[in-house]
């Protein structure tokens with residue numbers, strides 16, 4: 001079935017993975033929204049199946065122009081609370097005004113339904129948007145992926161120290177960690193976008209323990225060894241693991 005999918009935050013890393021996956025389906029055309037199309041590669045700007053709309057997140061006319069004719073809009077914004085909260089509300093309002101039936105929120109995160117306000121402040125806007133979607137005339141979709149493995153290994157998580165080749169973690173290492181990769185989450189998001197019956201909360205994640213995650217990633221290495229002295233960080237006891 002022919003479908004038109006809108007992707008906001010079109011210049012982002014996850015958006016590019018989602019678009020790549022969407023275009024595997026010959027019946028799909030894509031409308032992308034971003035503030036600076038010059039960031040996009042020629043393969044994207046030259047594609048006859050991609051239409052790009054330029055605009056700031058608070059430009060209501062540009063937002064309405066972007067969502068017109070889409071069957072579903074995927075929000076791939078990642079930015080400050082104003083963008084994630086007010087920016088998404090403006091995008092949702094544009095969808096409602098133009099009768100877009102489904103909206104995939106800019107979550108792609110741990111299960112926000114289990115986290116109280118303030119426990120993970122960057123995700124508070126996602127909780128607001130979940131409520132906002134329930135109050136508007138549109139079907140909201142929330143894709144919960146845990147942590148991206150690419151983020152897991154990055155400085156942001158403060159888990160992996162590449163200089164010392166050391167992993168730090170809380171607990172015993174046998175607790176469940178929810179995770180997936182950008183690529184797998186993008187394939188899943190594209191499949192959800194195409195499935196008109198998929199609404200509400202959707203889970204895409206492996207549920208393995210910390211040790212299993214690390215062993216999967218290092219499958220050709222020896223089993224990890226726990227260091228003798230647990231280190232302390234941010235007031236919590238963290239274990240050290242050398243690879």
Ligand SMILES: NC(=O)c1ccc[n+]([C@@H]2O[C@H](COP(=O)([O-])OP(=O)(O)OC[C@H]3O[C@@H](n4cnc5c(N)ncnc54)[C@H](OP(=O)(O)O)[C@@H]3O)[C@@H](O)[C@H]2O)c1
Nearest residue numbers: 009010011012013014077078079106107108109147148151
């Ligand atoms: N669970 C995890 O571990 C994890 C990790 C990372 C991301 N995520 C989620 O994945 C999604 C996408 O992340 P990503 O890694 O693809 O992020 P990214 O590469 O940083 O892309 C962010 C997008 O948001 C746009 N943006 C930022 N500030 C803006 C503003 N003020 N006005 C308009 N557009 C703005 C950027 O546009 P410009 O190019 O113009 O700046 C870009 O298109 C988000 O929902 C994020 O929460 C989850």
